[in-house]
Amino acid sequence: MTQPIAYHASRIFDGERFHEDAALLVNDGSITGILPRARVPAEFQVVEAEGLIVPGFVDLQVNGGGGVLFNNDPTADGIRTICAAHAKYGTTALMVTLITDTPAVRDMALDAGRSAAEAQVPGYLGLHLEGPHLSVARKGTHDPSLIREMTAGDLAALTSAAGTFGVAKTTIAPENVTADQVRALVAAGYHVSLGHTDCNAETAFAYVEAGATLVTHIFNAMSQLQNREPGLVGAALSAPELHCGLIADGHHVDWTTTAVAMRAKVGPGRIFVVTDAMSCIGTEEETFTLNGRTIYRRDGRLTLADGTLAGADIDMLACLRLVHERLELSLEEALRMVALYPAHAIGADSKGHLSEGADADFVVLTDDLRLRSTWIGGTCVHSA
Structure with missing residues (x-):
């Protein structure tokens, strides 16, 4: 000792x-x-x-860093590189995120997570499987040809791997995942997040009842708050059980919208910061690929050729400064948004x-x- x-x-x-x-x-x-x-x-x-x-920062949505995109390098070495890249910006615990891909890549990612957990890679917290069971109507940058409903085989693959790769989180859309499948995922130990969905508020509440406890990058790629249909945004702000990730780069969500949402959110679930960072963090790279498509890095934004936002070009330390300054939050509250609240969202009691x-x-x-x-x-x- x-x-x-x-x-x-x-x-x-x-x-x-x-x-x-x-x-x-x-x-x-x-x-x-x-x-x-x-x-x-x-x-x-x-x-x-x-x-x-x-406290060290806790990031529940990290697609890549240090020149590695997890989809392109779903290995323990890839995870190690991503964690090391984000440690340079104060992140001490992160969930490596796999964006919608094939079953073969998903299985490689699960194996990589298992190896990283066994090796106790510094900073590695677990895996976030963002798709492929999403809504094509709210696909964002996810490849629509890879989006599909959750089958019995998919559910078996996920539940059998639970508990082997650290904290388990998955983003799903009610359009392609049943409430019973959500119950099975939660029973296996997954934190289920609603996202990339066009569902109405009534459906969202039903999935909360089934065990969903998070919302993936609130406002982005989801049904919006309207006068006669609250959508997932309205459900997220009014359901106490839901913890909501927010990409705090000023490009994904306007700062005024963010401020309104923070005042409206009913707890104990909180709005917390995620980076949704891609492979370019910690590098000078200007382009990279995801599912065979080129993503361009320009003016603090990452986009496909058609302008669709494709993840974020930001680290957690920069997010901390932005929410502190642009939202005029106390430093204490800004620090909670990047550390304590995300840890609470996944029950990581020793973090944040x-x-x-x-x-x-x-x-x-x-x-x-x-x-x-x-x-x-x-x-x-x-x-x-």
């Missing part, structure tokens, strides 16, 4: 409040407490963090906060919210 360490900082945010001139106590990869600097036990080695210490017993996943930031270092399980995985 290594010597316990006390990381001293001018301010430490534990997920709920800031502690001034305090030390984060870390022992064997876990948080053992936060104490005033003067009260640190003698057995702890004191390390000066030289900045703000905040720095309370006693939590994993020692934290980020050291400057006062102007630039990254100094990223720590996973008490180990520095990136230093600026």
